[in-house]
Amino acid sequence: xxxxxxxxQVTKTYASGFSALKGIDLQIRRGEIFALLGPNGAGxxxxxxxxxxxxxxxxGNVLADGHxxxxxxxxxxxxxxxxxxxxxxxxxxxxxxxxxxxRALFGKRPNSAYIEKVLRDLSLWNKKDSKLMTLSGGMKRRxxxxxxxxxxxxILFLDEPTAGVDVELRRDMWAMVRALRDTGVTIILxxxxxxxxxxxxxxxxxxNKGELILVEGKAELMEKLGRxxxxxxxxAPLQAIPAALAGYPLALSDDGQQLVYTFDAQGExxxxxxxLRRLGEAGIDFKDLQTRQSSLEDIFVSLVEDRA
Amino acid sequence: MKFNWHGMxxxxxxxxxxxxxxxxxxxxxxxxxxxxYFVVFGAAMGSHMGGIDGVSYGAYIVPGLxxxxxxxxxxxxxxxxxxxxxxxxxxxxxxxxxxxYLEILGGYVxxxxxxxxxxxxxxxxxxxxxxxxxxxxxxWMVAFLILTSVTFSLFGFxxxxxxxxxxxxxxxxLLIVTPLTFLGGSFYSIHILPPLWQxxxxxxxxxxxxxxxxxxxxxxxxxxxxxxxxxTLLFLAACMAGVWWIFRTGYRLKA
Numbered sequence: 437x438x439x440x441x442x443x444x445q446v447t448k449t450y451a452s453g454f455s456a457l458k459g460i461d462l463q464i465r466r467g468e469i470f471a472l473l474g475p476n477g478a479g480x481x482x483x484x485x486x487x488x489x490x491x492x493x494x495x496g497n498v499l500a501d502g503h504x505x506x507x508x509x510x511x512x513x514x515x516x517x518x519x520x521x522x523x524x525x526x527x528x529x530x531x532x533x534x535x536x537x538x539r540a541l542f543g544k545r546p547n548s549a550y551i552e553k554v555l556r557d558l559s560l561w562n563k564k565d566s567k568l569m570t571l572s573g574g575m576k577r578r579x580x581x582x583x584x585x586x587x588x589x590x591i592l593f594l595d596e597p598t599a600g601v602d603v604e605l606r607r608d609m610w611a612m613v614r615a616l617r618d619t620g621v622t623i624i625l626x627x628x629x630x631x632x633x634x635x636x637x638x639x640x641x642x643x644n645k646g647e648l649i650l651v652e653g654k655a656e657l658m659e660k661l662g663r664x665x666x667x668x669x670x671x672a673p674l675q676a677i678p679a680a681l682a683g684y685p686l687a688l689s690d691d692g693q694q695l696v697y698t699f700d701a702q703g704e705x706x707x708x709x710x711x712l713r714r715l716g717e718a719g720i721d722f723k724d725l726q727t728r729q730s731s732l733e734d735i736f737v738s739l740v741e742d743r744a
Numbered sequence: 745m746k747f748n749w750h751g752m753x754x755x756x757x758x759x760x761x762x763x764x765x766x767x768x769x770x771x772x773x774x775x776x777x778x779x780x781y782f783v784v785f786g787a788a789m790g791s792h793m794g795g796i797d798g799v800s801y802g803a804y805i806v807p808g809l810x811x812x813x814x815x816x817x818x819x820x821x822x823x824x825x826x827x828x829x830x831x832x833x834x835x836x837x838x839x840x841x842x843x844x845y846l847e848i849l850g851g852y853v854x855x856x857x858x859x860x861x862x863x864x865x866x867x868x869x870x871x872x873x874x875x876x877x878x879x880x881x882x883x884w885m886v887a888f889l890i891l892t893s894v895t896f897s898l899f900g901f902x903x904x905x906x907x908x909x910x911x912x913x914x915x916x917x918l919l920i921v922t923p924l925t926f927l928g929g930s931f932y933s934i935h936i937l938p939p940l941w942q943x944x945x946x947x948x949x950x951x952x953x954x955x956x957x958x959x960x961x962x963x964x965x966x967x968x969x970x971x972x973x974x975x976t977l978l979f980l981a982a983c984m985a986g987v988w989w990i991f992r993t994g995y996r997l998k999a
Contacts, residue, residue, distance in 0.1 A: 450999060489839060490839045510842040520833075533761075537757075540753060541750075541754045541843065542841050542842060543843075544750060
């Protein structure tokens with residue numbers, strides 16, 4: 437399947453000499469939700485800004501739905517909606533006017549039925565005649581999404597959509613993003629909330645210090661890099677791991693109350709059954725046991741730290 | 745999509761709506777301050793002052809005063825129009841939209857120039873209430889009015905891009921354009937100056953604008969109307985070159 441966004445060898449060095457992007461190659465599939473994950477200053481916003489035409493790349497090129505974003509900028513930009521990270525809106529305009537402005541700016545003829553639908557979908561309809569400066573932060577965020585959707589783009593960029601947003605609005609936002617995806621819109625979101633990527637994304641790209649260090653389906657990523665742990669709460673504390681269990685990857689907690697066994701969840705033989713048998717033979721009793729799967733956060737932290 | 749008329753129209757309407765919201769500041773206040781000059785120098789003191797080049801003093805200063813408003817208002821309107829979205833960050837939307845530089849210019853500079861032409865006409869009509877004058881060459885008058893509005897709106901656009909603070913926005917109109925206009929023959933003919941100052945005045949670009957504009961009213965001028973028109977077109981070309989360079993390099997617009 438042809439990718440809807442094709443980033444080829446894009447680099448960006450700012451005038452200060454700072455190298456924000458070091459040769460990014462990235463293909464976004466049509467209709468997916470792609471999460472670009474990375475710490476602050478990793479290059480997420482720079483990459484999005486280049487795709488959307490706000491920043492010029494130093495080298496390389498980007499195709500949006502087959503159109504070069506520099507040479508064929510009209511066709512490329514018509515297809516893209518952008519919700520930037522900062523809440524930047526006019527103050528004196530009404531919600532209706534600012535969304536209509538965006539539609540016209542992107543070259544579309546007026547369509548009040550469509551604008552009404554967008555505003556209703558975003559629960560903005562009863563605010564349509566309010567001036568922007570009277571709206572709360574969450575409402576402004578919705579207005580910016582409405583502006584980005586006003587020209588019916590098949591590609592939507594959300595730069596940190598839930599930064600500084602309360603829990604309820606965050607849930608709403610996620611539901612809205614899913615609903616959009618169901619209508620066929622491709623969504624690229626950046627976030628440094630890992631649970632957001634875990635919750636939403638079909639695929640995940642991890643960017644750090646201007647390099648894309650990994651692009652994977654979320655499920656594969658969790659499988660490939662995910663570790664499982666078995667935690668045993670002991671009846672009586674141990675001083676050391678008994679010699680009988682020396683062959684196992686075991687760790688003893690500082691207080692001697694917990695024995696932690698790390699294993700590969702994908703392995704044919706997890707070794708749990710023999711471990712438990714050996715424990716019985718060694719006379720070690722436990723009162724509770726639990727298993728724990730590493731989260732995307734653990735994976736992310738280990739990836740970024742490896743490269744540090 | 746070849747030319748984004750909707751996009752250009754959206755910017756133009758946005759800017760015109762801003763004028764309507766700030767009617768007092770953008771139209772009423774320059775009209776009143778200019779009218780004060782007509783009242784004082786035309787109606788009140790005019791009869792005690794000798795005319796210049798056979799034109800009564802009150803009438804003589806009308807073209808120069810219209811030019812003064814035209815220049816300062818074109819610059820401040822256009823510079824504020826593009827500076828403000830840069831300041832608030834809403835410029836992101838313009839930069840990410842399928843609008844070319846021509847459409848951005850058509851929207852911002854077109855709106856600023858429209859306001860200036862409108863303002864010029866209002867001041868002209870108001871002046872007629874206090875001072876008696878005729879317009880000898882209306883077509884030239886309109887041509888100067890429009891060309892000056894467009895040129896100085898372009899100049900204002902450049903200043904708005906260049907400015908990185910509200911202070912710089914005020915700097916050029918207050919410290920450069922207003923003195924040049926006062927010294928450019930708004931209130932006198934440069935022929936009454938000593939020879940050295942006459943020569944120095946010829947380096948003041950505003951002299952040509954005022955002289956040409958006044959010629960279109962009364963048929964009298966400090967420099968010939970062809971030279972005035974030529975200089976006006978030269979300034980227009982210079983501003984267009986400046987804008988072209990800004991968009992080509994992305995100066996202060998794109999990293």
